[in-house]
Amino acid sequence: MGKILLEVDNLTKFFNTPSGQLHAVDGVSFQIEEGKTLGIVGESGCGKSTTGRSILKLIEPTGGKIIFDGKDITNYSRRQMRPLRTEMQMIFQDPFSSLDPRQSVMQLISEPIIEHKLLSGKAEIEKRTLELMETVGLAKRLMNSYPHELDGGRRQRIGVARALAVNPKLIVCDEPVSALDVSIQAQILNLLEDLQKDLGLTYIFITHDLSVVKYFSDDIAVMYMGQMVEKAPSDEIFANPTHPYTKALLSAIPIPTIGKEKPVRQLIRGEITSPVNLPDECRFFGRCDVCDEAICKKCNPTLVEISPKHFVACNKIAMKE
Amino acid sequence: MTDKILEVKDLVVQYVTDDGCVEAVNDLSFSIGKKKTLGLVGETGAGKTTTALSILNLIPSPPGEIKSGSIMLDGSDVLTMDQEELQKMRGNDVAMIFQDPMTALNPVMTIGEQIAESIELHEKISKKESMERAKEMLKLVGIAESRAYDYPHQFSGGMRQRVVIAIALACNPKLLLADEPTTALDVTIQAQVLELIKKLITERDMSMLLITHDLGVVAEVCDDVAVMYAGRIVEIGTAAEIFNETAHPYTEGLFNSLPNLKQRGEKLVPITGMMPDPMDLPEGCSFAPRCPYATEACKKANPGLRHLGGSHYVACQAYERENFKLGGEQ
Numbered sequence: 013m014g015k016i017l018l019e020v021d022n023l024t025k026f027f028n029t030p031s032g033q034l035h036a037v038d039g040v041s042f043q044i045e046e047g048k049t050l051g052i053v054g055e056s057g058c059g060k061s062t063t064g065r066s067i068l069k070l071i072e073p074t075g076g077k078i079i080f081d082g083k084d085i086t087n088y089s090r091r092q093m094r095p096l097r098t099e100m101q102m103i104f105q106d107p108f109s110s111l112d113p114r115q116s117v118m119q120l121i122s123e124p125i126i127e128h129k130l131l132s133g134k135a136e137i138e139k140r141t142l143e144l145m146e147t148v149g150l151a152k153r154l155m156n157s158y159p160h161e162l163d164g165g166r167r168q169r170i171g172v173a174r175a176l177a178v179n180p181k182l183i184v185c186d187e188p189v190s191a192l193d194v195s196i197q198a199q200i201l202n203l204l205e206d207l208q209k210d211l212g213l214t215y216i217f218i219t220h221d222l223s224v225v226k227y228f229s230d231d232i233a234v235m236y237m238g239q240m241v242e243k244a245p246s247d248e249i250f251a252n253p254t255h256p257y258t259k260a261l262l263s264a265i266p267i268p269t270i271g272k273e274k275p276v277r278q279l280i281r282g283e284i285t286s287p288v289n290l291p292d293e294c295r296f297f298g299r300c301d302v303c304d305e306a307i308c309k310k311c312n313p314t315l316v317e318i319s320p321k322h323f324v325a326c327n328k329i330a331m332k333e
Numbered sequence: 334m335t336d337k338i339l340e341v342k343d344l345v346v347q348y349v350t351d352d353g354c355v356e357a358v359n360d361l362s363f364s365i366g367k368k369k370t371l372g373l374v375g376e377t378g379a380g381k382t383t384t385a386l387s388i389l390n391l392i393p394s395p396p397g398e399i400k401s402g403s404i405m406l407d408g409s410d411v412l413t414m415d416q417e418e419l420q421k422m423r424g425n426d427v428a429m430i431f432q433d434p435m436t437a438l439n440p441v442m443t444i445g446e447q448i449a450e451s452i453e454l455h456e457k458i459s460k461k462e463s464m465e466r467a468k469e470m471l472k473l474v475g476i477a478e479s480r481a482y483d484y485p486h487q488f489s490g491g492m493r494q495r496v497v498i499a500i501a502l503a504c505n506p507k508l509l510l511a512d513e514p515t516t517a518l519d520v521t522i523q524a525q526v527l528e529l530i531k532k533l534i535t536e537r538d539m540s541m542l543l544i545t546h547d548l549g550v551v552a553e554v555c556d557d558v559a560v561m562y563a564g565r566i567v568e569i570g571t572a573a574e575i576f577n578e579t580a581h582p583y584t585e586g587l588f589n590s591l592p593n594l595k596q597r598g599e600k601l602v603p604i605t606g607m608m609p610d611p612m613d614l615p616e617g618c619s620f621a622p623r624c625p626y627a628t629e630a631c632k633k634a635n636p637g638l639r640h641l642g643g644s645h646y647v648a649c650q651a652y653e654r655e656n657f658k659l660g661g662e663q
Contacts, residue, residue, distance in 0.1 A: 055519035193376040198590035198603035227592035264524035266549030270576040280521050283489050
C-alpha cells in the first residue's frame, strides 16, 4: 500500500437556509493513496462539489477532519493555506466562465507561477509557460489569444495548465469534461491520464457520468444526499453494485449498442429531495424498492464493509451480513 | 410518398454575418417515416438545431437564411407557407421540446396556464375546458393535477421537462422535434424522461426527430440514425446499421471516443483536431483534415451519399477504393 496523501474523516458542511439547516455534506470519510484516483459520483445536489471544495478549504467545513500529506489542515487559516495551494489545485467544470476573459493564454497560465513567486524573471516565466502549454497540448501560436477565441476543449486545456503550473500533488477535478463534446472529452481524459502517469498526480474526480468514472478511477464513491452510500474499487463496484441507488444509477446509463443483450432497466421513482432538516431515516427511503419500513424509517445506515474494501450503507444489506 | 411524415431535400441554411457567411447546413436531405423516430447525432456546431428550427421555419432572420431546398411536411412545403399557415402548423402539427427546461417556461405564468395557452391557440375551446385538458396532460406526464396552479420555479428540472413535454403534446402533433431533451437532466431522471417520451409517442402514433450528441440515448430510442458533421449528413441508416456496421470514419471516431465501451486502462481514441470553422469550410470533404483514412482525392471533391445496402448511406470517398473497410486499411 502506498503513502496516504489525503485523509478525510467524517467531513460535514451544513448551510443555514431560511427553511432550516441544509446538510450538503454529512459525514463523508475516505482516504486516497498518492498517485491514485478517487471518483466521486452522484446527481446534482448530492454534495459532491461541496465535498471537493471543502477539501481545498475553498469553503470552510462545519466539522470533521482533513489531513493532507500528514498535516491536519482542517482549521488552517487562509494565510496558513497559502503555501499549501501549490500542492493542491482544482480544475473547474465550465471552461467558459472559469477563465478571465481579459487575460491572454500566456497571462492566464503564468498567473499562478507569478502569484506564488515560483520563478522570477520574465524569460524564466515565459519558458515555463510555454513548457506547460506544450504539456497540455496547446500550440505555441495561441499564447497571445484570448479565451473567447478558443473552443471549449482548448479552454479546458488552459484550465489544466493553470492547475499544473504550481506542480501540485493533488488535483480536484470537478466535472472537467461535462461541458465538452465526446470527441474532445476523450482528448482531455487522455491528457489527464498521461499527466497522472508522468507526474504522479493524485486526482479526486467529481462527476455525474459513471462511464467517465469507470474509465478513470481506482476507487469510486457514490454519494446521495450528502452521504456516501457505497465505496469500492472501480472494477468491484461495476461488477458487483450493491446499494439500491448505485444499481439504479448504473442501470440508468443508456448503453450505445443495438441488438446486443442489455440488462433490464431499473427505473427509480421520484427525485432527489433537498437535505434540509433530516429525520433519522435512510435518505434513500422514499425512492427505494427494497426498503423495509420498520427499519429503514428508523435508522440512517452507516457504511459497512461487505467484502474487502467494499463498503455499503444500507440497512437491509447490513442485516444480511 | 404517403408513408413519410417529413421529407427534407437539399436544404441549405446560412447565417450571413459581418465577418462572413456561416454555412450551417449544406445540402441536407433526409426523411422520417410515420411513427418512426430519427436520431440526429453530431457535435456542437454540426447544424443539428439549425435543421430542427428550419422545419418550423423559425430560423432567426437576419442573420439566418434558408437559401434553397424544400421541407415537405405531410405533403405541404413548410418553406412556401405564409405566416398564418405557419402559425397553424407550429405547435399543432409539429411541436418542439427544447434542451433547457429552465428557460423554456414562462416564470410568471402558472404551469396549467402555459399548457392551456397552446391548446387555446389552436382550438376553439373555453378557458375552463382548456384548463381541464391541461390537467389531463399533466397527469399524462406523471405530475399531480393539483400542481397546475404552481409556477415553474416550484418544480425541479425533471418535472419542468415533463411540463415542456406536456405543452408539446397538448395539441397532438404528428411530429415532435426534441432538441437534446434530456441533456440538462441527471441520469436517473433522464431514464425516467426517456421512458415517458418513448411511451407517449408510441401511444399517440407520433413521429419524432431526436437531436442528441449521446449515442447511448440514440440506441435507447431511435429507429433510424443520421450522423451530421459540419452541416452535412455523413452517414444515415437504421440504428442497427449505424451501430453494428459503422461505415463513416467520423461515426467510428465518435464510437471510439466513448469511455463506457472501454475497460479501464485502455486508451481512448479521440478524433484528432477540431471541427472546422463553419465560416471557412475546407475544400472537399469537411472531415478529411481529421480523418485517418483521407487521401489527396478527399481534399478535392465533396463526397455524395453512397448506397451501401438496405437503407444505409455513407458520404465517404474511401469507398471508391476496392475492399475499403474501416480499421482495415491503416
